[in-house]
Amino acid sequence: MEYEAVIGLEVHVQLKTQSKLFTAVEHRFGAEPNTLTNSVIWAFPGVLPVINYEAIRKTIKVGMLFGCKIPEITKWDRKNYFYPDSPKNYQLSQYDQPLCLGGGVEIELPSANGSDMGEHRVVKLTRIHLEEDVGKLTHFSSDSLVDYNRAGIPLMEIVSEPDMHSGDEAFAYLNALKSVISFAGVSDCDMEKGQMRADVNISVRPKGSDKLGVKIEMKNMNSPSHVRSCIDYEIRRQIDCIKNGVPLVQETRRWDVQLGVTQTMRTKEEAHDYRYFPDPDLMPVMISEELKAQIKAELPEVPFERQRRYMSDYGLPYSATSVLCHDIELCSFFEESLKTYSKNPKGTANLITNDLLREIYSKSESEEDSSDDFESVSEEAVKPSHQSKLAECKVTPENLALLVKLGDDGVISKQMAKEVFAEMFSSGKNPESIVEEKGLRQNSDGGELEKFCIEAMSKNQKAIDQYKAGNAKAINALIGPVMKASGGKANPAMVLEIMKRLIG
Amino acid sequence: MSQIFYKTVSELSDLMDSKELSSAEITKAFIERTKSVEDKISAFISYDEDSAMKAAEASDTRRARGEKLSELDGIPVGLKDVLAVKGQPLTCASRMLENFVSPYTGTSLKMLEDAGAVFWGRLNMDEFAMGSSCENSAFKKTKNPWDTTRIPGGSSGGSAAAVAAGECAVALGSDTGGSIRQPASLCGVVGMKPTYGLVSRFGLAAFASSLDQIGPFARCVKDAAILLKAVAGHDPLDSTSVKVDIPDYPSLLREDSLKGKKIGVPREYFEASGMDAEVRASVESAIEKCKSIGAEIVEISLPHTDLAIPVYYIVATAEASSNLARYDGIRYTHRSKCAKDVVDLYFKSRAEGFGEEVKRRIILGTYVLSSGYYDAYYLRAQKVRTLIRGDFERAFESVDLICAPTSPTCAFKVGEKISDPLAMYLNDIFTINVNLAGLPGISIPCGFSKEGLPIGLQMIGKAFDEAALLSYAYAFERASGLEGRHPNI
Numbered sequence: 001m002e003y004e005a006v007i008g009l010e011v012h013v014q015l016k017t018q019s020k021l022f023t024a025v026e027h028r029f030g031a032e033p034n035t036l037t038n039s040v041i042w043a044f045p046g047v048l049p050v051i052n053y054e055a056i057r058k059t060i061k062v063g064m065l066f067g068c069k070i071p072e073i074t075k076w077d078r079k080n081y082f083y084p085d086s087p088k089n090y091q092l093s094q095y096d097q098p099l100c101l102g103g104g105v106e107i108e109l110p111s112a113n114g115s116d117m118g119e120h121r122v123v124k125l126t127r128i129h130l131e132e133d134v135g136k137l138t139h140f141s142s143d144s145l146v147d148y149n150r151a152g153i154p155l156m157e158i159v160s161e162p163d164m165h166s167g168d169e170a171f172a173y174l175n176a177l178k179s180v181i182s183f184a185g186v187s188d189c190d191m192e193k194g195q196m197r198a199d200v201n202i203s204v205r206p207k208g209s210d211k212l213g214v215k216i217e218m219k220n221m222n223s224p225s226h227v228r229s230c231i232d233y234e235i236r237r238q239i240d241c242i243k244n245g246v247p248l249v250q251e252t253r254r255w256d257v258q259l260g261v262t263q264t265m266r267t268k269e270e271a272h273d274y275r276y277f278p279d280p281d282l283m284p285v286m287i288s289e290e291l292k293a294q295i296k297a298e299l300p301e302v303p304f305e306r307q308r309r310y311m312s313d314y315g316l317p318y319s320a321t322s323v324l325c326h327d328i329e330l331c332s333f334f335e336e337s338l339k340t341y342s343k344n345p346k347g348t349a350n351l352i353t354n355d356l357l358r359e360i361y362s363k364s365e366s367e368e369d370s371s372d373d374f375e376s377v378s379e380e381a382v383k384p385s386h387q388s389k390l391a392e393c394k395v396t397p398e399n400l401a402l403l404v405k406l407g408d409d410g411v412i413s414k415q416m417a418k419e420v421f422a423e424m425f426s427s428g429k430n431p432e433s434i435v436e437e438k439g440l441r442q443n444s445d446g447g448e449l450e451k452f453c454i455e456a457m458s459k460n461q462k463a464i465d466q467y468k469a470g471n472a473k474a475i476n477a478l479i480g481p482v483m484k485a486s487g488g489k490a491n492p493a494m495v496l497e498i499m500k501r502l503i504g
Numbered sequence: 505m506s507q508i509f510y511k512t513v514s515e516l517s518d519l520m521d522s523k524e525l526s527s528a529e530i531t532k533a534f535i536e537r538t539k540s541v542e543d544k545i546s547a548f549i550s551y552d553e554d555s556a557m558k559a560a561e562a563s564d565t566r567r568a569r570g571e572k573l574s575e576l577d578g579i580p581v582g583l584k585d586v587l588a589v590k591g592q593p594l595t596c597a598s599r600m601l602e603n604f605v606s607p608y609t610g611t612s613l614k615m616l617e618d619a620g621a622v623f624w625g626r627l628n629m630d631e632f633a634m635g636s637s638c639e640n641s642a643f644k645k646t647k648n649p650w651d652t653t654r655i656p657g658g659s660s661g662g663s664a665a666a667v668a669a670g671e672c673a674v675a676l677g678s679d680t681g682g683s684i685r686q687p688a689s690l691c692g693v694v695g696m697k698p699t700y701g702l703v704s705r706f707g708l709a710a711f712a713s714s715l716d717q718i719g720p721f722a723r724c725v726k727d728a729a730i731l732l733k734a735v736a737g738h739d740p741l742d743s744t745s746v747k748v749d750i751p752d753y754p755s756l757l758r759e760d761s762l763k764g765k766k767i768g769v770p771r772e773y774f775e776a777s778g779m780d781a782e783v784r785a786s787v788e789s790a791i792e793k794c795k796s797i798g799a800e801i802v803e804i805s806l807p808h809t810d811l812a813i814p815v816y817y818i819v820a821t822a823e824a825s826s827n828l829a830r831y832d833g834i835r836y837t838h839r840s841k842c843a844k845d846v847v848d849l850y851f852k853s854r855a856e857g858f859g860e861e862v863k864r865r866i867i868l869g870t871y872v873l874s875s876g877y878y879d880a881y882y883l884r885a886q887k888v889r890t891l892i893r894g895d896f897e898r899a900f901e902s903v904d905l906i907c908a909p910t911s912p913t914c915a916f917k918v919g920e921k922i923s924d925p926l927a928m929y930l931n932d933i934f935t936i937n938v939n940l941a942g943l944p945g946i947s948i949p950c951g952f953s954k955e956g957l958p959i960g961l962q963m964i965g966k967a968f969d970e971a972a973l974l975s976y977a978y979a980f981e982r983a984s985g986l987e988g989r990h991p992n993i
Contacts, residue, residue, distance in 0.1 A: 039607060039608040042835060042836070043835075044606065044607065044608065044836065045586075045596065045601065045606075045709035045710075045831075046587070046588045046594075046606075046610055046705075046706065046707045046708050046709045046710065047608075047707075048705060048706050049743070050740065050743055051743065078826050080826050080873070082829065082847075084832075084846060087830065089829035089830055089832055090826050144846075146834075273874055273875045275826070275870065275874060275875070275878075276873075277826070277873055280712075280713035280714035280744075280823055281710075281713050281742075281743060282743050283743050283744065
């Protein structure tokens with residue numbers, strides 16, 4: 001019998017706001033433990049929450065980008081449970097009137113050969129709601145410590161329908177979320193910093209069945225690729241269990257990165273009754289048409305739309321757009337460049353996605369000695385993304401555009417362009433002055449080039465004969481010496497033209 | 505001249521203005537009074553003479569410079585031990601918070617500080633404001649100054665007793681189901697619960713968030729008006745506080761304010777079983793008194809009155825079960841020394857830290873919120889609450905205020921009802937509705953029983969019309985001739 005997996009994701013995303021969700025305390029990653037707190041965060045007797053409207057706006061923004069319905073009214077509920085990471089022993093969340101309902105996330109599945117555009121589909125969303133994050137516990141042999149810096153950070157929970165069927169789909173879904181949310185400036189979605197966390201619900205059933213199998217929840221995955229591996233493992237495990245007659249029980253399992261297996265965390269018997277009820281300290285929030293219109297006006301173009309536009313308007317190849325369009329900083333770099341020189345978008349895109357990113361990555365690797373080890377989520381181990389590096393990069397969009405133009409105008413050759421770019425990256429100088437200083441200007445002096453050509457032809461009659469006999473490649477043997485004689489500066493296109501004319 | 509400690513706020517303020525008395529002398533007088541009667545009354549959980557005297561001296565310095573902050577500048581104000589003032593203990597009369605010192609000051613307390621008030625003492629109460637006799641305090645039993653074999657009422661029993669016994673000029677309490685009005689009634693003082701949302705709850709340790717309000721205790725209506733004016737107003741830190749203009753309550757008090765006003769008398773309140781005959785007679789004659797100064801009396805009906813107690817004990821306990829979850833043995837509360845693991849730590853710390861009544865209400869509240877029971881209890885209670893609110897809205901279409909007893913009986917004996925929680929709960933039968941409806945209510949002395957125990961008249965007003973309600977109470981107070989009667993301690 002064939003089986004299929006049914007997968008739904010609950011993704012928590014920390015919002016990039018000035019202050020926490022219910023009190024005016026700053027939040028950021030990596031501060032000294034318990035320094036980003038106040039009486040409200042500690043839940044001292046008598047303190048009260050006050051809603052941070054910026055968090056509401058940001059959540060609505062994300063909801064709109066995913067086509068969710070934004071209701072007129074939303075409210076806050078208490079989710080009651082005892083755990084030391086929760087100072088009040090209840091979490092302020094949204095139970096039955098979330099901020100966003102329905103909607104969907106467009107994802108792209110990997111293509112067969114990896115370089116063409118893959119299949120696109122929409123993963124349906126159930127809802128998006130806002131809640132407060134909890135503190136962080138660190139366990140030692142005899143006791144545990146708690147850090148409430150994270151407690152109260154606005155956390156958006158994005159709940160998908162059980163609408164995915166493979167690790168690849170979940171991987172694509174997470175990347176799509178990350179790409180849209182970071183485009184909207186709502187979060188950096190850095191999974192290693194805990195800014196984005198995914199819980200996976202997965203069950204397996206005979207293919208074609210419309211009944212869902214036993215639901216298993218999985219936690220503790222801190223990168224999209226871990227989510228993919230975990231799902232792939234879990235699908236195999238569940239199918240094996242069914243085939244071998246081992247009953248599956250509803251439970252929560254954790255992903256062990258080291259062993260590459262999932263393990264039982266808790267079973268349903270230990271499930272909580274959260275005793276949700278409306279928070280009496282907060283008023284329901286009315287969402288006006290005016291506010292919605294305001295947010296709508298600020299919505300950015302979503303990455304897949306931008307990708308389609310780049311491909312059709314600029315004629316960019318899929319490969320370049322798939323790098324550019326999921327990164328807002330690269331996109332704005334590209335568009336800035338086009339403002340200076342717009343005649344060759346493809347050349348501009350290639351220079352950004354190949355040369356610029358290669359230099360940035362090689363620089364950051366040599367400086368940081370970074371590894372791909374995402375397991376230890378400590379500040380030191382966090383690999384800086386190229387986003388922060390792009391800001392430090394000495395190459396400006398204007399200079400990059402000028403470099404493209406120098407090539408297009410025939411001032412420098414492709415080879416020279418690479419040399420100029422390397423210099424631009426290290427010194428930040430503009431390409432024109434580098435060309436001047438290094439005397440890299442391409443030799444396009446027809447008379448001089450013709451002299452070089454005649455000289456080369458006089459030394460290689462054999463190549464001339466071969467060319468005349470129909471071997472087009474033979475002409476390269478004549479061009480080489482011309483390039484050498486010109487000190488590498490001869491304009492190759494002109495040399496070829498002259499050579500062809502001379503041979504007749 | 506009466507003793508300093510029985511003077512009103514206005515009198516004391518005038519005496520300071522005319523330099524006949526300093527705040528230091530006044531504060532000293534209250535400290536001495538407290539020390540001389542506390543062994544009989546036990547109204548205070550703790551007090552700090554030095555900080556009170558320092559505040560008094562600071563007040564005197566201000567006055568000397570002509571920088572008087574308000575009429576309350578230099579006046580000793582007692583605080584129910586449920587209100588957060590930075591550096592002061594905040595025990596909620598619970599073992600759970602026995603050693604807790606507040607690291608912050610709540611909004612209404614900050615407003616009082618800014619008005620120049622001298623904080624004098626932390627007043628006893630039922631643990632976490634749960635109770636009607638002050639007997640649920642983990643630390644001591646406060647006695648009624650009119651008869652020290654009797655309870656002062658609760659939960660703000662310490663505040664009521666301290667004001668009645670002249671241990672402070674005025675005091676703040678909190679009222680969730682009658683916790684200001686009932687002890688005020690039983691101790692023969694004025695006590696007022698403002699409209700829900702008038703006074704910020706930021707800094708009031710929560711019992712039931714949708715019902716709790718801070719309010720004043722005083723020996724006369726005008727003093728209550730002065731204290732309320734100082735603490736009322738919108739607070740951005742309390743999302744349930746309401747943006748309304750705060751009129752100058754004391755200057756709006758009129759002796760003739762009841763003239764031509766319609767007083768609604770709810771039939772159901774007088775049909776209630778368990779109402780003491782003396783209380784009934786006294787309240788009825790108080791209503792007659794109102795009539796004699798120009799009010800018109802009409803009988804009204806509040807048909808859902810009998811549902812108030814069940815609704816209250818669902819809503820209040822549900823909220824309490826969640827509000828009190830933070831007292832867990834992890835951060836700042838009592839922590840059991842014999843716990844094996846984290847779950848055991850929760851169980852033992854809470855078992856040791858909370859008293860019987862608090863545990864009873866947490867268990868009840870946890871039950872009514874449980875999966876499968878929520879709809880039948882909590883949700884239904886909220887719907888009935890809407891009906892109760894509707895009763896009052898309809899009544900106020902035709903009347904200006906409602907008069908009723910505050911408590912069905914006078915102060916009962918210490919220990920009389922402690923083993924019968926239901927009998928204790930019935931004590932709040934006339935006050936609970938007002939919290940459920942969010943309305944302002946005030947209790948004013950209206951007479952004494954044959955045994956010399958005070959009886960209170962409750963006046964219930966329209967939402968956010970405290971100015972009118974205080975003025976009606978003032979008119980009655982003037983007509984009653986009961987001002988200036990003090991217990992014989």
